[in-house]
Amino acid sequence: MKIFRILHLCSVLVIAATLAACAGPPAAAPRPRLVVFLVVDGLPQRQITGYRDQLAPDGLARFLDRGAWFADAHYGHAFTVTAAGHATMLTGAYPHRTGIIGNDWRDVATGAQVYNTGDTGATYIGHTTQALDGTSPKNLKVETLGDVLRGVDARSKVIGISGKDRGAILPAGKRGTAYMYMGASGQFASTTYYMKEHPAWVDTFNAGKPADRYFKTEWKPLLPEAAYARSVPDSQLWYGPRGGKLPMMMGVPADDAPSPAFYAALLRSPFVDALSLDFARAAIAGEQLGRDDAPDILAVSLSGHDYVNHAWSAESRLSHDHLLQLDRLLQAFFRDLDSTVGKGNYLAVLTADHGFMPAAEYSQSQGLSAGRTSSGQLLNRVNDELQRRFGAPKLAAFLSASALVLDRQLIAQRNLDFNTVADAARALLVAEPVIAAAYTRRELEAGSRAGDPFFGQMRKTWHRDVSGDVQYVLKPLWMFGPPTSVATHGSPHPYDTHVPILMYGPAWVKTGRIDSRVEVVDIAPTLARLLGVPAPPAAEGKPLPLPLLAP
Known part of the structure; x- marks a missing residue:
């Protein structure tokens, strides 16, 4: 009797396995009809x-x-x-792939203003x-x-x-x-x-x-x-x-x-x-x-x-309340999506x-080193020191999207070595009390300072065709103007x-x-x-570490 039960159980398992094989793998959830x-x-x-x-x-x-x-x-x-x-x-x-290195920047050859979506x-x-x-x-x-x-x-x-x-x-x-x-x-x-x-x-x-x-x-x-x-x-x-x-x-x-x-x-x-x-x-x-x-x-x-x-x-009460107001707006929007698109038909993602x-004033009230500085005055100080060393005025032409751009034409006219001038400009930037790090075009192209503070982040920001010659980062809690902004962003x-x-x-x-x-x-x-399509060709990320498909 015991042997018969075992044989019967085996038969049941074989039949179940056969049926499962015929049915194929479990059906995955269909693609979202809408990604919000x-x-x-x-x-x-x-x-x-x-x-x-x-x-x-x-x-x-x-x-x-x-x-x-x-x-x-x-x-x-x-x-x-x-x-x-x-x-x-x-x-x-x-940005080192997208070419969108900032909200705006200046053409490194002509100095002309470029807006990120300008056309x-x-x-x-x-x-x-x-x-x-x-x-x-x-x-x-x-x-x-x-x-x-x-x-x-x-x-x-x-x-x-x-x-x-x-x-x-x-x-x-x-x-x-x-x-x-x-x-x-x-x-x-x-x-x-x-x-x-x-x-x-x-x-x-x-x-x-x-x-x-x-x-x-x-x-x-x-x-x-x-x-x-x-x-x-x-x-x-x-x-x-x-x-x-x-x-x-x-x-x-x-x-x-x-x-x-x-x-x-x-x-x-x-x-x-x-x-x-x-x-x-x-x-x-x-x-x-x-x-x-x-x-x-x-x-x-x-x-x-x-x-x-x-x-x-x-940190303001206005920002605090604005987030709460936005939260309520999203609640109403989600409920409308549920009724119009259907709760099981859309995937919502939110980021910033x-x-x-x-x-700066808030940070100072907490006993922290913070403040504002002038980008124009910074550029003037760098140029003054470069002139003292190389005998040419305004070797640094302008600042563009967190980088200093050198005047290539002037450097060539004065028979100066571009990399020597860039190295000097980098050293002057690093000596500034509000600058956390700076790297030259040659260093960013070669990846020669891997492991240095902020270097990896700065390489991802820097695009060889669009960006400047010496990329820099301000120290924490410091910002450039304009005075119309109480606070800002733009750092690593x-x-x-x-x-x-x-x-x-x-x-x-x-x-x-x-x-x-x-x-x-x-x-x-x-x-x-999730959409069942290839990732964008230039993508350098990887799927988020989560078993996203529900069991």
């Missing part, structure tokens, strides 16, 4: 964790409580500014275009995830939306479509790079004048005064003549109607983000995003937080293009590199916190894997 890629411009990770207890139940907390989040996510390049970050996110490549061959649709306005991805040297996706299936749509031109254009890539907020009109517009005229849904949205509803509306704090004890109170002297206090009215009280000044002022408030998310809703409906088996990408960069942090710092340094220090990477999509992402260090370049390969 959210960027909060200028959001340091420390703000999310610092105010976590005040978040709404289903905004950012949706990621933290029911999604996956990476507690130690960083940018790997040194000059952490908006354009460089937005170019990195969906290409998976740093004189394209203009805004229905709006005046200035010479250095951002109108296309012409300067982006690599492909994005959306470019790859549309190359695989032209039915896929890739839409970029932002309060800033660079926040829309760079994530949208070369094959997507970008729409940006027009600070002069309160409307959203694309450019002739993408189309001759707007689709009807864009015209309908703009005809409703949604920005006007915020005219003479007050930005009021969400919580009682006591809830903001962990942030810096309003009306600090170091806010400058603009001041800063909540509640804050949108628009000058004496004005009878919205003006360009009013529309521009919305950028330093939660209302520009509300407008961007409303435009995203219109894009989902108008373009029928996520409605078929060809996956789409909707990239929405929310610009308000960066403007708020520049004006008042990430850079963090933010604390305001953790307060600027440490940003959120948050993911939500129950069909594809397990819940949990991941503490291993990851980089923003890892996002594009991860999303490529």
